[in-house]
Amino acid sequence: xxxxxxxxxxxxxxxxxxxxxxxxxxxxxxxxxxxxxxxxxxxxxxxxxxxxxxxxxxxxxxxxxxxxxxxxxxxxxxxxxxxxxxxxxxxxxxxxxxxxxxxxxxxxxxxxxxxxxxxxxxxxxxxxxxxxxxxxxxxxxxxxxxxxxxxxxxxxxxxxxxxxxxxxxxxxxxxxxxxxxxxxxxxxxxxxxxxxxxxxxxxxxxxxxxxxxxxxxxxxxxxxxxxxxxxxxxxxxxxxxxxxxxxxxxxxxxxxxxxxxxxxxxxxxxxxxxxxxxxxxxxxxxxxxxxxxxxxxxxxxxxxxxxxxxxxxxxxxxxxxxxxxxxxxxxxxxxxxxxxxxxxxxxxxxxxxxxxxxxx
Amino acid sequence: xxxxxxxxxxxxxxxxxxxxxxxxxxxxxxxxxxxxxxxxxxxxxxxxxxxxxxxxxxxxxxxxxxxxxxxxxxxxxxxxxxxxxxxxxxxxxxxxxxxxxxxxxxxxxxxxxxxxxxxxxxxxxxxxxxxxxxxxxxxxxxxxxxxxxxxxxxxxxxxxxxxxxxxxxxxxxxxxxxxxxxxxxxxxxxxxxxxxxxxxxxxxxxxxxxxxxxxxxxxxxxxxxxxxxxxxxxxxxxxxxxxxxxxxxxxxxxxxxxxxxxxxxxxxxxxxxxxxxxxxxxxxxxxxxxxxxxxxxxxxxxxxxxxxxxxxxxxxxxxxxxxxxxxxxxxxxxxxxxxxxxxxxxxxxxxxxxxxxxxxxxxxxxxxxxxxxxxxxxxxxxxxxxxxxxxxxxxxxxxxxxxxxxxxxxxxxxxxxxxxxxxxxxxxxxxxxxxxxxxxxxxxxxxxxxxxxxxxxxxxxxxxxxxxxxxxxxxxxxxxxxxxxxxxxxxxxxxxxxxxxxxxxxxxxxxxxxxxxxxxxxxxxxxxxxxxxx
Ligand code: SF4
Ligand code: SF4
Ligand code: FES
Numbered sequence: 001x002x003x004x005x006x007x008x009x010x011x012x013x014x015x016x017x018x019x020x021x022x023x024x025x026x027x028x029x030x031x032x033x034x035x036x037x038x039x040x041x042x043x044x045x046x047x048x049x050x051x052x053x054x055x056x057x058x059x060x061x062x063x064x065x066x067x068x069x070x071x072x073x074x075x076x077x078x079x080x081x082x083x084x085x086x087x088x089x090x091x092x093x094x095x096x097x098x099x100x101x102x103x104x105x106x107x108x109x110x111x112x113x114x115x116x117x118x119x120x121x122x123x124x125x126x127x128x129x130x131x132x133x134x135x136x137x138x139x140x141x142x143x144x145x146x147x148x149x150x151x152x153x154x155x156x157x158x159x160x161x162x163x164x165x166x167x168x169x170x171x172x173x174x175x176x177x178x179x180x181x182x183x184x185x186x187x188x189x190x191x192x193x194x195x196x197x198x199x200x201x202x203x204x205x206x207x208x209x210x211x212x213x214x215x216x217x218x219x220x221x222x223x224x225x226x227x228x229x230x231x232x233x234x235x236x237x238x239x240x241x242x243x244x245x246x247x248x249x250x251x252x253x254x255x256x257x258x259x260x261x262x263x264x265x266x267x268x269x270x271x272x273x274x275x276x277x278x279x280x281x282x283x284x285x286x287x288x289x290x291x292x293x294x295x296x297x298x299x300x301x302x303x304x305x306x307x308x309x310x311x312x313x314x315x316x317x318x319x320x321x322x323x324x325x326x327x328x329x330x331x332x333x334x335x336x337x338x339x340x341x342x343x344x345x346x347x348x349x350x351x352x353x354x355x356x357x358x359x360x
Numbered sequence: 361x362x363x364x365x366x367x368x369x370x371x372x373x374x375x376x377x378x379x380x381x382x383x384x385x386x387x388x389x390x391x392x393x394x395x396x397x398x399x400x401x402x403x404x405x406x407x408x409x410x411x412x413x414x415x416x417x418x419x420x421x422x423x424x425x426x427x428x429x430x431x432x433x434x435x436x437x438x439x440x441x442x443x444x445x446x447x448x449x450x451x452x453x454x455x456x457x458x459x460x461x462x463x464x465x466x467x468x469x470x471x472x473x474x475x476x477x478x479x480x481x482x483x484x485x486x487x488x489x490x491x492x493x494x495x496x497x498x499x500x501x502x503x504x505x506x507x508x509x510x511x512x513x514x515x516x517x518x519x520x521x522x523x524x525x526x527x528x529x530x531x532x533x534x535x536x537x538x539x540x541x542x543x544x545x546x547x548x549x550x551x552x553x554x555x556x557x558x559x560x561x562x563x564x565x566x567x568x569x570x571x572x573x574x575x576x577x578x579x580x581x582x583x584x585x586x587x588x589x590x591x592x593x594x595x596x597x598x599x600x601x602x603x604x605x606x607x608x609x610x611x612x613x614x615x616x617x618x619x620x621x622x623x624x625x626x627x628x629x630x631x632x633x634x635x636x637x638x639x640x641x642x643x644x645x646x647x648x649x650x651x652x653x654x655x656x657x658x659x660x661x662x663x664x665x666x667x668x669x670x671x672x673x674x675x676x677x678x679x680x681x682x683x684x685x686x687x688x689x690x691x692x693x694x695x696x697x698x699x700x701x702x703x704x705x706x707x708x709x710x711x712x713x714x715x716x717x718x719x720x721x722x723x724x725x726x727x728x729x730x731x732x733x734x735x736x737x738x739x740x741x742x743x744x745x746x747x748x749x750x751x752x753x754x755x756x757x758x759x760x761x762x763x764x765x766x767x768x769x770x771x772x773x774x775x776x777x778x779x780x781x782x783x784x785x786x787x788x789x790x791x792x793x794x795x796x797x798x799x800x801x802x803x804x805x806x807x808x809x810x811x812x813x814x815x816x817x818x819x820x821x822x823x824x825x826x827x828x829x830x831x832x833x834x835x836x837x838x839x840x841x842x843x844x845x846x847x848x849x850x851x852x853x854x855x856x857x858x859x860x861x862x863x864x865x866x867x868x869x870x871x872x873x874x875x876x877x878x879x880x881x882x883x884x885x886x887x888x889x890x891x892x893x894x
Contacts, residue, residue: 236789238538238542240658241387250672252671263659275793283792285644285674286677288646302686309601309642323596326589326600328586328589329548329603330541333541333647334667334701335547336679338541338548339548342550348691354583355551355552355589356550
């Protein structure tokens with residue numbers, strides 16, 4: 001088979017594969033389940049070509065090329081894995097690791113926080129062959145309650161800066177200097193709170209090393225149970241961002257955006273990202289309450305409360321008719337709650353004396 | 361929304377009116393920012409210098425409550441400049457002739473007197489929207505929470521119809537729904553006029569369908585709205601069952617509302633916390649919250665998604681569906697023997713028109729946007745692509761009306777209310793999440809710096825703000841986000857119950873409260889609440 005019999009194909013590790021106009025070699029390789037390593041890549045962001053881990057061999061090219069920034073052209077012959085490529089990747093990783101103080105980062109740090117340490121293990125790159133220089137100075141002085149800024153772990157992939165600019169449109173953080181002096185910083189080198197940061201957490205979730213970490217989730221670092229993820233939907237506004245609820249045992253410990261969430265495609269805002277722990281607040285009601293003879297609300301059993309509520313509502317209906325009872329459904333509760341509230345008045349009383357909170 | 365959220369990256373002209381999207385729907389706003397990065401132009405109409413303005417090409421800083429005048433004048437310009445879409449109008453609409461005649465009267469000069477926006481700016485905005493290939497309108501409560509809320513929405517529809525900006529990618533009339541499941545609450549029939557799927561209770565065939573399903577006679581008259589029910593509390597309404605709503609804090613005219621609930625013979629409330637409303641109840645049921653509940657929820661683009669339980673609820677808290685059905689059973693009502701949420705959802709789908717093709721398993725991955733009229737239907741991301749549900753789009757002849765109360769010598773300042781990014785509604789949830797206080801420790805009243813000086817206030821000092829219904833003491837923040845003569849605050853903090861002040865009037869069609877406009881006075885005060893001596 002020749003390449004010009006079907007112009008839009010390349011040969012990937014010996015296999016002829018089709019591609020779409022504009023696709024990069026990295027995207028094609030991913031689509032065909034080639035496990036090409038990457039650190040500066042986030043499929044929501046413009047390719048950056050910074051880390052060079054995604055290098056592949058192009059037939060006819062003198063040196064390997066970064067696959068994430070190389071667009072496919074008909075007839076290219078590409079090798080994603082061989083001993084030379086793996087050797088290059090290992091050296092790159094060893095150098096990256098030398099910059100990185102804490103190679104093992106708790107998975108609660110953020111969605112992508114394990115990318116770096118996973119690669120180090122896969123390429124057996126914890127050799128300590130290069131040591132010394134670090135880029136970035138940590139900002140333990142930034143007292144914000146959400147985002148850890150531990151730039152000792154920064155590897156200058158700029159994913160945080162890029163996600164903030166390209167996805168959020170906030171431009172709260174930027175890059176200063178180059179090489180080992182590289183520093184991720186806000187305007188004027190200050191705290192996030194004083195920048196245009198909205199604490200959406202996007203930078204935290206895309207950081208591959210845990211240099212940026214989710215402070216609220218990390219509070220549960222020492223809780224022994226494993227982290228479980230449950231897909232659900234944010235409880236705040238009508239956008240309906242899909243989230244993964246992180247829990248350990250019976251406790252919710254954090255929230256991560258669902259990268260494949262149909263409404264949000266990986267994005268969240270400060271409420272969805274960080275305002276979750278109300279669910280464990282001591283003020284939560286744990287039992288029913290009924291008003292006693294002294295006019296006080298006191299805890300009661302379900303039986304007692306249901307009986308009392310049924311009797312009180314029926315009394316009104318019996319004395320003043322079906323149209324004396326009114327039900328208000330919640331714009332916060334699930335569809336099943338709203339459906340049953342309307343069924344309650346319609347099937348129970350034959351009225352439409354029902355509304356929800358959309359008018360206020 | 362007529363169009364899906366992903367369409368927000370596609371318009372070439374964006375018209376945002378009455379929506380503080382960067383704070384209220386931040387993730388949706390990021391999509392508009394992407395459209396702008398790709399070259400889209402944006403018009404923002406809002407009395408305040410909201411976050412969106414930084415990204416806009418034009419800011420129409422209209423007086424609060426004057427939206428319909430602005431929109432009439434925009435229609436006038438589009439008509440006069442010949443920017444209408446005759447093909448679309450002929451094929452898809454009715455009443456166009458009368459409408460195009462009607463708008464001739466409403467010049468930008470006329471509107472300018474009411475809106476306080478330069479006629480040239482109105483003209484420019486109209487031409488920008490009128491010449492768009494893909495013009496999209498986005499709005500929220502800034503449009504609807506007025507006595508003329510319905511007129512405002514219809515005025516936006518008129519603009520979209522006359523320019524053919526409906527039913528295509530990157531166009532549409534897109535209300536951004538405020539609460540996570542406010543869309544769903546309407547979809548499932550928790551409204552006085554419709555059963556689930558917006559099937560009117562007044563239609564005899566539909567009445568018969570539900571009488572059969574529910575096994576009893578049901579009124580063919582609409583019920584009354586919550587606003588009317590609160591007015592009738594203690595009179596014809598004697599008992600209420602309220603699920604998950606902090607009515608006292610979030611509804612307008614708090615004193616009236618509290619009084620109404622207190623005058624009931626019996627009140628049952630279901631909530632996560634002992635809210636100000638729950639405290640007035642005779643029985644309070646503890647409900648499960650986010651992370652503890654299996655169920656479904658429908659977002660602003662009509663997408664039905666699954667909620668999943670990750671952890672057990674605290675103590676004996678129970679899911680809403682369980683509480684409502686067990687209470688119904690104890691009251692002797694039939695048809696409430698459910699064993700889990702999926703049975704409830706499947707029944708809803710069977711009876712609905714818009715959810716008819718869905719069931720519990722099909723919404724697993726959240727890929728359906730209603731209407732899904734039958735099994736196997738892929739859902740409807742974009743409404744009105746091949747026609748309007750009711751045949752043709754109808755132009756409505758709107759006239760401008762003043763808000764229920766307008767400023768005068770006694771109450772010379774416009775107050776407008778809204779939400780802030782970091783807090784949500786009555787803060788029963790955000791207020792109990794750690795760290796949020798760091799960003800937003802207390803409510804403030806946003807006042808233009810020149811007004812701060814003119815009214816003898818101090819930035820960071822206290823003010824007493826009063827309307828015809830009450831007064832609150834609130835900290836002052838000088839900011840050019842507020843125009844002169846207009847102040848802003850949210851209604852989220854219980855210690856500054858701003859909704860004591862609001863609630864002068866209601867839209868005659870929907871009974872939506874006029875929360876966005878309220879004439880007030882603002883005077884210096886001391887923290888204890890007293891008004892400072894001059
Ligand atoms: S939290 Fe969001 S806004 Fe703040 S720096 Fe990170 S990405 Fe930017
Ligand atoms: S994360 Fe923010 S934008 Fe998304 S649904 Fe929640 S409140 Fe809305
Ligand atoms: S992933 Fe391609 S250079 Fe980093």
